[in-house]
Amino acid sequence: MSHILRIENLHVAVDGKAILRGVNLEMKFGETHAMMGPNGSGKSTLGLAIAGHPNYVITEGTITLDGEDITEWEADQRARAGIFMAFQRPVAIPGVKTADFLRHAATNVRRPDRKEGEDLIPMREFRKELKAKMSQLKIDTEFARRYVNDGFSGGEMKRAEILTMAMLSPKFSILDETDSGLDADAVKLASASIAEIGRDKMGLLIITHHDKLLEHNPPQFTHVMLGGRIVETGGAELARELHDHGYDRIRKTYPDAEAANQEMLAKEEAVAV
Amino acid sequence: MSTDIASSESIGEINKYDFRTESKAFFKARKGVDAEIVNQISEMKNEPEWMRNYRLKALEIFNSKPMPNWGGAIDINFQDIYYYLKPTDKQGKTWDEVPQEIKDTFDKLGIPEAEKKFLSGVKAQFESEVVYGSLKQDLADQGVIFTDTDSAIRDYPDLVREYFGTIIPSTDNKFAALNSAVWSGGSFIYVPKGVKIEFPLQAYFRINAENMGQFERTLIIVDEGASVHYVEGCTAPMYSSESLHSAVVEIICKRGSRCRYTTIQNWANNIYNLVTKRAVAYADATMEWVDGNLGSKLTMKYPAVYMLEPGARGEILSIAFASKGQHQDAGAKLVHCAPHTTGQIISKSISKGGGRSSYRGLVKVEKGAKKSKCNVVCDALILDSKSRSDTYPYIEILEQDVSVGHEASVSRIGEEQMFYLMSRGLSNAEASTMIVNGFIEPLVKELPMEYAVEMNRLIQLQMEGSVG
Ligand SMILES: Nc1ncnc2c1ncn2[C@@H]1O[C@H](COP(=O)(O)OP(=O)(O)O)[C@@H](O)[C@H]1O
Ligand SMILES: [Mg+2]
Numbered sequence: 128m129s130h131i132l133r134i135e136n137l138h139v140a141v142d143g144k145a146i147l148r149g150v151n152l153e154m155k156f157g158e159t160h161a162m163m164g165p166n167g168s169g170k171s172t173l174g175l176a177i178a179g180h181p182n183y184v185i186t187e188g189t190i191t192l193d194g195e196d197i198t199e200w201e202a203d204q205r206a207r208a209g210i211f212m213a214f215q216r217p218v219a220i221p222g223v224k225t226a227d228f229l230r231h232a233a234t235n236v237r238r239p240d241r242k243e244g245e246d247l248i249p250m251r252e253f254r255k256e257l258k259a260k261m262s263q264l265k266i267d268t269e270f271a272r273r274y275v276n277d278g279f280s281g282g283e284m285k286r287a288e289i290l291t292m293a294m295l296s297p298k299f300s301i302l303d304e305t306d307s308g309l310d311a312d313a314v315k316l317a318s319a320s321i322a323e324i325g326r327d328k329m330g331l332l333i334i335t336h337h338d339k340l341l342e343h344n345p346p347q348f349t350h351v352m353l354g355g356r357i358v359e360t361g362g363a364e365l366a367r368e369l370h371d372h373g374y375d376r377i378r379k380t381y382p383d384a385e386a387a388n389q390e391m392l393a394k395e396e397a398v399a400v
Numbered sequence: 401m402s403t404d405i406a407s408s409e410s411i412g413e414i415n416k417y418d419f420r421t422e423s424k425a426f427f428k429a430r431k432g433v434d435a436e437i438v439n440q441i442s443e444m445k446n447e448p449e450w451m452r453n454y455r456l457k458a459l460e461i462f463n464s465k466p467m468p469n470w471g472g473a474i475d476i477n478f479q480d481i482y483y484y485l486k487p488t489d490k491q492g493k494t495w496d497e498v499p500q501e502i503k504d505t506f507d508k509l510g511i512p513e514a515e516k517k518f519l520s521g522v523k524a525q526f527e528s529e530v531v532y533g534s535l536k537q538d539l540a541d542q543g544v545i546f547t548d549t550d551s552a553i554r555d556y557p558d559l560v561r562e563y564f565g566t567i568i569p570s571t572d573n574k575f576a577a578l579n580s581a582v583w584s585g586g587s588f589i590y591v592p593k594g595v596k597i598e599f600p601l602q603a604y605f606r607i608n609a610e611n612m613g614q615f616e617r618t619l620i621i622v623d624e625g626a627s628v629h630y631v632e633g634c635t636a637p638m639y640s641s642e643s644l645h646s647a648v649v650e651i652i653c654k655r656g657s658r659c660r661y662t663t664i665q666n667w668a669n670n671i672y673n674l675v676t677k678r679a680v681a682y683a684d685a686t687m688e689w690v691d692g693n694l695g696s697k698l699t700m701k702y703p704a705v706y707m708l709e710p711g712a713r714g715e716i717l718s719i720a721f722a723s724k725g726q727h728q729d730a731g732a733k734l735v736h737c738a739p740h741t742t743g744q745i746i747s748k749s750i751s752k753g754g755g756r757s758s759y760r761g762l763v764k765v766e767k768g769a770k771k772s773k774c775n776v777v778c779d780a781l782i783l784d785s786k787s788r789s790d791t792y793p794y795i796e797i798l799e800q801d802v803s804v805g806h807e808a809s810v811s812r813i814g815e816e817q818m819f820y821l822m823s824r825g826l827s828n829a830e831a832s833t834m835i836v837n838g839f840i841e842p843l844v845k846e847l848p849m850e851y852a853v854e855m856n857r858l859i860q861l862q863m864e865g866s867v868g
Binding site: 178179180181182201202203205206207211212214217218220221222223227228231232233235236239274275291295 | 814815816817819820821822823824825826827828830831834835837838839840841842
């Protein structure tokens with residue numbers, strides 16, 4: 128199988144405020160990419176724009192999946208086409224059992240052409256699969272009966288996101304700080320889980336500040352985001368450098384991007400006040 | 401299925417009833433309500449004199465009472481309604497006459513053929529005797545009475561007369577008075593001391609067109625230490641050519657007993673659904689109303705529990721869904737008349753497509769009802785900017801030493817929730833349906849399994865097509 132996700136000259140605005148200013152990125156099925164960069168540089172924005180969040184408006188540029196332009200697609204269409212994002216802060220859906228949610232999601236993603244609301248994956252079959260995946264990911268089976276992300280601890284949420292990914296087997300996965308808020312053991316588990324699903328069975332974009340997750344999932348490519356642009360791309364050694372020495376070199380090397388980043392942060396503060 | 405003696409006996413009983421109705425087959429009272437009509441109804445039913453007088457008295461009260469000046473707008477011409485139809489009349493209708501949209505909805509709900517015909521008024525008798533036969537024998541062996549109220553008046557006159565109209569007198573409100581004058585059908589249940597009925601008693605078991613009619617009258621007596629769960633209504637849209645449904649339900653929970661009364665109703669859009677439901681609970685008795693209201697033009701319904709003696713409990717769970725052109729004015733009423741009584745109201749309403757839902761609730765704590773506790777939670781979910789939700793909580797507390805809590809919330813479906821679900825492959829409609837189902841889940845999980853499933857499917861139908 129070979130799939131390509133291509134992002135060209137992507138400009139994204141939120142509430143009329145420009146955030147991404149021309150991002151280019153190409154990912155192939157089976158590759159692991161790391162996306163690093165200081166706070167507020169636009170990493171999550173990139174992920175959300177790829178996933179199709181309606182508030183993240185693409186003002187210029189295109190996203191194509193296997194040559195098909197998906198820039199205008201709704202989030203559900205993208206999910207069905209194989210795009211997945213594990214969110215930094217997943218929202219709770221009270222009253223909706225995790226198992227029911229996953230059964231709908233998995234059915235839709237696996238059989239995108241079926242008539243809505245009909246013929247879900249047979250209950251028995253689904254339960255068996257879910258149970259197997261949960262035990263693989265060392266998630267308590269009781270989890271399935273809990274309401275989606277409702278009252279989950281930080282770690283539980285992240286694991287639920289990984290479980291969802293495992294159930295949906297996407298072509299491309301964006302993991303947004305899936306390691307943050309997890310202790311060392313949990314990160315190990317999350318990494319093992321990703322390995323279990325199979326790094327070679329999807330294209331992986333790992334958004335992270337630190338190298339914990341990357342240690343277990345060495346990237347072929349490391350990108351550095353600053354001021355809404357990818358300013359540098361390297362290999363695994365770049366991730367290590369940034370982890371050990373921070374972003375000082377990057378900030379100095381790309382003063383324009385650094386200025387843009389400061390400007391976004393200032394606006395953010397102004398909004399917060 | 402079973403053709404043993406037990407069930408054929410009970411079929412015999414039902415047939416006897418049929419014979420009675422068939423003997424005066426083509427009767428249909430003329431439109432309007434007056435003494436002549438009321439007399440006619442009573443005569444058709446061969447009622448004892450006291451019931452005829454009760455009806456006539458109620459008619460006077462009805463005529464003298466003004467329309468309620470609160471709740472929703474009611475525009476009914478009382479003289480343009482048929483108040484009494486013989487079931488055999490309805491049988492004259494053919495399946496072809498049932499509107500297509502009703503048929504489609506039946507199909508979507510997967511309602512069995514026999515049931516469809518009954519629900520749409522094509523068939524008068526729901527063919528459930530086979531199922532019900534053996535159950536009925538079981539109940540009869542324990543001394544349980546479960547019949548329609550017309551038969552009860554004939555077969556258990558003393559018992560009915562002792563309680564009929566004692567909980568909801570004709571003077572209570574205009575629509576209770578109307579019901580008292582023209583009522584027909586409804587269920588009568590008596591559960592003897594200490595008898596605990598394990599499975600829910602369903603109106604289904606003994607349904608016929610007459611008691612599914614517009615003015616049914618239900619009376620339930622749960623004797624000391626007994627328990628029963630009664631389920632009425634069905635989730636298919638109830639189609640009726642008449643525009644007014646006005647039922648009265650009275651329940652007596654004696655010392656240490658327990659009663660749960662579950663209703664899920666989905667009325668056609670032209671119906672005024674104005675229902676009075678009230679229960680009294682004696683010492684350590686528990687009364688629970690679970691009330692789901694969908695459809696109708698206007699529903700006004702506030703199930704009530706009067707806690708008369710120490711240790712009594714009253715719980716009311718209410719779900720209302722108002723779509724386009726619908727007003728659900730639903731709520732609850734709890735009256736604490738004795739010390740150490742406990743009440744709870746949980747209300748969830750959903751408004752969509754310009755629908756309006758109102759929570760109207762009364763909590764009253766009488767002087768001397770010390771150490772009583774009452775908690776009210778009402779949550780409203782509004783699906784779009786055209787729709788509306790209001791809360792009218794009335795609280796009257798005449799006793800100091802009590803604890804009463806009230807929480808209300810109004811929310812809109814969150815963008816972030818929608819995006820989250822859609823990013824997992826759910827369509828816009830599926831995502832909002834899922835959020836709505838989640839919203840009412842705390843109540844739905846209290847329903848018997850098959851009703852819970854139907855409720856979720858109903859929500860799905862209500863949500864279909866019009867989510868923006
Ligand atoms: N929903 C939003 N509303 C307003 N501003 C936003 C929103 N999402 C992101 N931003 C702004 O976009 C910039 C980049 O944010 P983000 O993509 O979250 O950065 P990162 O993930 O790299 O920390 C920040 O200045 C942030 O304030
Ligand atoms: Mg981020």
